[in-house]
Amino acid sequence: MSSDIAQFKKDSPMSGTLRMDRMSHIWCPGCGIGSEVNAFAEAVKRSGIDPDKLAVVSGIGCTGRVAGYVDFDSIHTTHGRAIPVATGLKLANPNMKVVVFSGEGDLTGIGGNHFIHAARRNMDIVVICNNNFTYGMTGGQVTPTTPHSAISSTTPFGNHEYPFNLPFLADAAGATYIARWTSMHSRNLIQSIEEALSRKGFSFIEIISPCTTLYLRRNRLGDGVDALQFYQESAVLKHGADTREADIDFQGKIVIGKFVDKNKPTYIEALDNRCVKVVGDDYELYGKTVPEREAEEKAEKERVAARRAAVMAEEEKKAKSEKGVTKISAKIPVKSAAKKTTTKVAKKVAPKTTAKATVTKVKVKAKSTAKTATSKVKAKTAAKTVAKKSVAKTPAKKTRK
Numbered sequence: 307m308s309s310d311i312a313q314f315k316k317d318s319p320m321s322g323t324l325r326m327d328r329m330s331h332i333w334c335p336g337c338g339i340g341s342e343v344n345a346f347a348e349a350v351k352r353s354g355i356d357p358d359k360l361a362v363v364s365g366i367g368c369t370g371r372v373a374g375y376v377d378f379d380s381i382h383t384t385h386g387r388a389i390p391v392a393t394g395l396k397l398a399n400p401n402m403k404v405v406v407f408s409g410e411g412d413l414t415g416i417g418g419n420h421f422i423h424a425a426r427r428n429m430d431i432v433v434i435c436n437n438n439f440t441y442g443m444t445g446g447q448v449t450p451t452t453p454h455s456a457i458s459s460t461t462p463f464g465n466h467e468y469p470f471n472l473p474f475l476a477d478a479a480g481a482t483y484i485a486r487w488t489s490m491h492s493r494n495l496i497q498s499i500e501e502a503l504s505r506k507g508f509s510f511i512e513i514i515s516p517c518t519t520l521y522l523r524r525n526r527l528g529d530g531v532d533a534l535q536f537y538q539e540s541a542v543l544k545h546g547a548d549t550r551e552a553d554i555d556f557q558g559k560i561v562i563g564k565f566v567d568k569n570k571p572t573y574i575e576a577l578d579n580r581c582v583k584v585v586g587d588d589y590e591l592y593g594k595t596v597p598e599r600e601a602e603e604k605a606e607k608e609r610v611a612a613r614r615a616a617v618m619a620e621e622e623k624k625a626k627s628e629k630g631v632t633k634i635s636a637k638i639p640v641k642s643a644a645k646k647t648t649t650k651v652a653k654k655v656a657p658k659t660t661a662k663a664t665v666t667k668v669k670v671k672a673k674s675t676a677k678t679a680t681s682k683v684k685a686k687t688a689a690k691t692v693a694k695k696s697v698a699k700t701p702a703k704k705t706r707k
C-alpha cells in the first residue's frame with residue numbers, strides 16, 4: 307500500500323508542488339478550490355521560484371485547507387490572521403516569496419482590517435482569494451461578498467446587505483496589482499499568478515469560485531459544471547477596467563481581467579528610503595546595507611530567470627510532442643470513418659462495369675453520412691445544453707424575484 311502511494315506520488319505531474327500523499331483531498335465534487343490549487347502549483351512550477359524560498363499561508367475555512375496540500379513550507383493559521391502571519395514571515399525573511407491563499411470570509415470578513423492595511427503598506431506578498439460568496443466550511447452563512455438577494459443559511463429570504471467589490475476595496479486601500487478570474491479561467495489564472503509571483507508589492511488575485519454544496523445548492527444554481535458554464539457565459543474580459551465598475555450582482559456579469567498593475571515602493575523599500583534619508587548610506591537592515599541587499603536580490607532574480615527558462619524549454623518540448631499526437635488523433639477519426647464506409651460499401655456494391663460510377667456515388671453518400679452524424683451529435687449536445695440550462699436556471703429565477 308505504501309509503495310503504491312510512493313509510486314502515485316512519483317508519477318504525478320504535480321509532485322514537488324502538491325503533497326500527493328495527502329490525496330484524496332477534502333473538497334466537495336465540483337468545488338472550485340481544487341482547480342485553483344492546480345493552477346497555483348502550475349504557476350509556481352513555471353515561475354522558476356526556488357520551492358525552498360516559497361511559503362504559503364492560509365487562514366481557516368475550506369480554502370484554508372490549501373496550506374495542507376502544497377509541498378512548500380506552509381502555515382494553516384487562525385481565522386482571519388493569514389495576512390499578519392504572512393507579513394511577519396516576510397519581515398523576518400525578506401528573501402522568501404510569501405503567498406496567502408484563503409477564502410473571502412477569512413480575508414475580508416474577520417481579516418478585513420489586516421487586508422486593507424497590508425494593501426495600504428504595499429506589503430510584498432501575493433494574496434489569492436477564493437471568493438465563493440459563502441462561509442463554506444461552517445455551513446454557508448452570508449459573507450462580505452455574498453451578492454445582494456442571494457440566499458444563505460443566515461439570509462434565508464435573500465441577502466439584504468450590500469456586498470464588497472473586492473478589486474475596488476484592494477484598489478482603494480493601495481494594492482499595486484489586482485486581477486480577477488473565475489475558477490474556469492485556468493490559463494489566465496496560471497499566467498496571473500505567475501506574474502504576481504514575479505513582481506514586488508501587494509498583489510491581489512480574486513477567483514470567483516463555486517461552492518457547490520452550499521451556495522449553488524441553496525440558490526438552486528445547479529452543479530459545478532453549470533457554474534463553469536455560467537462563468538463562461540457571463541464573464542466579461544476587461545483588462546484595466548475601472549475597479550469601481552467591478553461589482554457582482556446575483557447571477558449577473560462578472561468583469562474579469564487584470565485591473566491594476568503599478569509600481570510603488572514596497573513596505574521594506576519605503577522603510578529603507580526613509581532610514582537612508584535620516585541615517586545615511588551606512589544604514590543597515592538585516593545586517594546589510596541597501597546596496598548589499600539589492601545585489602543579493604539581483605542575483606536571486608537571475609537564478610529565478612534561469613530556472614524559469616529551463617522549465618519553459620521543457621514545457622515547450624513536451625507541448626510540441628503532445629501537439630503532434632493530438633494532431634494525428636484529431637484527424638484520424640473523421641477521415642478513417644469516411645474512408646472505412648466508402649471501402650466497405652464500394653466492395654459490396656460495385657460489380658465490374660459500373661464500378662467507377664458507383665464508387666463515386668457511394669463516396670458522396672459516405673461523406674454526407676459522416677456529416678449528418680456529426681451534425682446529429684452537435685444537435686444532441688446543443689439540445690442537452692439547452693435542457694440543462696433551463697433546468698438549472700428556471701427555478702432559480704422563480705425563487706429570486
Ligand SMILES: Cc1ncc(C[n+]2csc(CCOP(=O)(O)OP(=O)(O)O)c2C)c(N)n1
Nearest residue numbers: 366367368369385409410411412441442443
Ligand atoms: C475566530 C474564529 N471565528 C470563527 C470561526 C469559524 N469559521 C471557521 S471557517 C469560517 C468561514 C470560512 O469562510 P471563508 O473564508 O469564506 O472560506 P470557505 O470555507 O468559504 O472557503 C468560520 C466563520 C473560527 N474558526 N475562528
Ligand code: SF4
Nearest residue numbers: 334337368442517518
Ligand atoms: S463546502 Fe463549498 S467551499 Fe467547502 S469544499 Fe464543499 S463546495 Fe468547496
Ligand SMILES: [Mg+2]
Nearest residue numbers: 409410438440
Ligand atoms: Mg468563502
